[in-house]
């Protein structure tokens with residue numbers, strides 16, 4: 008079929024298949040892809056609302072045994088700059104988030120063998136006790152699988168226990184590309200196969216949770232594999248209707264083992280647009296300004312995105328890989344309005360909460376995203392000693408800290 | 418608004434041009450894709466997929482080094498910065514000229530040369546002639562909003578033997594640049610000889626920077642309005658690869674400011690050349706390296 012015929016079919020609202028999507032992705036001019044994506048965005052969101060959320064992106068630990076080769080964030084067990092945040096540190100971050108008008112943490116971290124399921128349960132319980140209305144959008148599918156393996160409990164039971172102590176929704180991280188050939192090459196097959204990732208989401212949706220879906224492209228996958236990823240998400244969404252949104256971003260290569268270079272801005276806009284065209288059962292597509300910068304982030308609104316994502320407040324993962332863009336609420340709103348849309352605050356369920364908070368009350372400006380910890384802070388989480396150590400490195404660290412204490416008192 | 422853009426598109430398809438009020442209508446619209454496509458049509462009629470770029474070695478006029486990097490592959494050595502006096506400018510040109518060999522040497526902003534010359538057009542012409550004698554070949558920046566009486570100043574520089582091939586914008590005025598793009602078109606009509614117009618402002622407010630929509634629409638308007646100037650240029654270093662690449666799909670066809678030295682910013686794995694070529698090709702365009710004289714270089 009010609010590009011024009013395919014474009015006509017998309018404009019008529021027809022669902023396209025894998026071959027048709029590939030034809031468009033490979034051969035349609037960028038303006039055609041953008042025009043189709045924009046028309047779909049307009050059909051799904053005729054009110055011209057563009058939403059965003061005020062939440063904080065917190066990484067509770069950078070210690071990880073998965074060792075994905077595209078990741079610049081993790082530290083191996085026992086590394087001197089490995090960290091686990093203490094509960095008080097997390098509470099402080101929540102206080103700051105509330106001050107900025109936020110009501111949710113996006114909480115994700117490494118696969119730390121010394122944090123058992125009980126650590127998460129105690130943390131979630133403590134958060135909900137102190138901040139009953141505060142939301143926890145937490146633990147991407149590979150983290151859930153990691154906890155399932157550590158605790159030797161099936162995934163549905165892990166989800167049930169986490170929901171029991173306050174888990175509100177699951178972020179779609181760790182999807183990378185949902186094709187096992189790619190996952191093996193990225194050394195992330197063992198953390199979760201494509202089926203395992205999708206299965207966690209299936210269970211979460213069956214348990215009544217809403218989740219997001221993501222795609223990190225631009226490593227070693229082919230364009231066909233990128234599309235395979237998007238189609239697998241569409242299939243699961245047909246089955247469960249549990250995804251609230253899709254977010255795609257480009258692999259950030261700096262300081263990673265895999266290296267290489269980042270996909271370009273036009274690649275990003277084309278990928279976003281084809282996702283908007285294929286994912287006819289997804290209501291929302293987010294712009295990834297944190298990887299593309301504010302300018303291309305804003306241009307996303309012309310290529311199918313209807314959401315500017317989060318103000319983030321804090322970011323550690325993308326920054327570790329070389330990108331450090333910042334947009335506070337004022338800047339997000341300015342960009343949304345400049346593109347001719349109406350900015351609205353939302354929650355994770357994409358329910359509109361209201362107008363920009365800074366127009367209701369004074370909110371401190373945020374010109375730089377915070378980090379998990381200040382440089383040189385090597386303090387140990389005070390809670391971690393309550394749980395049995397699993398790794399040899401952690402056991403040794405505890406022995407030496409006990410000897411230190413004995414030395415000081417002896 | 419769509420009908421306004423539709424009417425402009427109709428006129429353009431019949432070989433017409435746009436005027437200032439059309440330019441304002443385009444800057445007012447939020448239909449970015451349609452605007453980009455209009456400008457891309459014009460660009461493709463003029464250049465097809467050919468996309469030129471040049472590597473530039475920037476040397477600050479306050480501290481010209483004793484030598485240039487080995488095996489330097491640059492289309493231009495550019496003296497940047499504002500010298501404190503005419504003598505300092507001449508000395509910088511002499512020092513740089515001794516190093517550049519066959520690489521074209523450009524330098525200074527025409528507005529700064531005006532200020533250094535002090536007097537009127539004659540004084541400017543005299544200073545330009547002295548700089549030409551010292552080895553300067555072209556003016557590096559001619560921002561139409563920064564130069565007093567741009568037409569007379571450019572003519573004076575050219576009489577003195579300096580090339581002035583590119584018109585630029587230093588800061589966006591309240592009318593979002595439409596008057597400046599119109600001025601560039603008029604200068605080309607009256608003086609001729611301009612190869613490129615760089616419409617994106619060289620300075621931008623840090624608290625209120627231009628947005629992606631602003632930049633892309635301005636590039637598109639420049640392409641549509643200044644059809645008598647062959648190329649619309651974006652600056653790789655100033656605007657960054659992502660925005661510059663998108664601009665290439667919305668009317669721009671020339672990239673300035675690609676680094677001639679590996680800064681390490683791109684990591685050890687990718688050279689500036691691989692980066693620029695990769696970006697142009699990823700936009701389904703064909704990269705052609707050029708030098709400051711607009712001659713194609715390399716393979």
Ligand code: SF4
Nearest residue numbers: 071073074075078081
């Ligand atoms: S991407 Fe996540 S799972 Fe993989 S190494 Fe990094 S922190 Fe660990």
